[in-house]
Amino acid sequence: MRSQRELDFFLEYVTDPVVQSYLNGPEFTIDMCCSFTGEPLSIVPRERVVVRAGVVDRARTVRDPQLIELGRACARALSFVGPVNIQCRIVDGRPVVFEINPRFSGGIPLTIAAGADFPKMLVSLARGRRVAPSVGKFTDNLWMTNYETSVFVPADSVAFSAARATVWEVA
Secondary structure (H helix, E strand, C coil): CCCHHHHHHHHHHCCCCCCCCCCCCCEEEEEEEECCCCCEEEEEEEEEEEEECCEEEEEEECCCHHHHHHHHHHHHHCCCCEEEEEEEEEECCEEEEEEEECCCCCCHHHHHHCCCCHHHHHHHHHCCCCCCCCCCCCCCCCEEECCCCCCCCCHHHEEECCCCCCCEEEC
């Protein structure tokens, strides 16, 4: 919130709100893949350099021992299986977690491109194969940028489906 007035509005407007202190500092996502027994197989921290509407536009991998250890500590404290992403900000020189998501992150293409192929690891685990941990083994300082592109379709080649009100079908 930008003001006490905004906070007061949302506290009255939202049922059972979750209110967190604003953390000012560089933002990171720690992508982690854990075995079916909770062992971290790979941990890849990424700096969220540019974020738009909650989705990363530009990011870079960061081999930071403090962030990698934070991933390990979270795995020891909580029971993770498969992909998880931990979001934190660096405040006064130390990472502060503000969100943990038990899923692939939106920036997972960067993690995979950096050499930590989480989907491949999970398929191997599902097939009963052992996956050797490779924590911290990834290309450091690899940058990613996302972009939007527009698609133009002539009106006479588009059919609107009333049954699926949000879907366009190209004829």
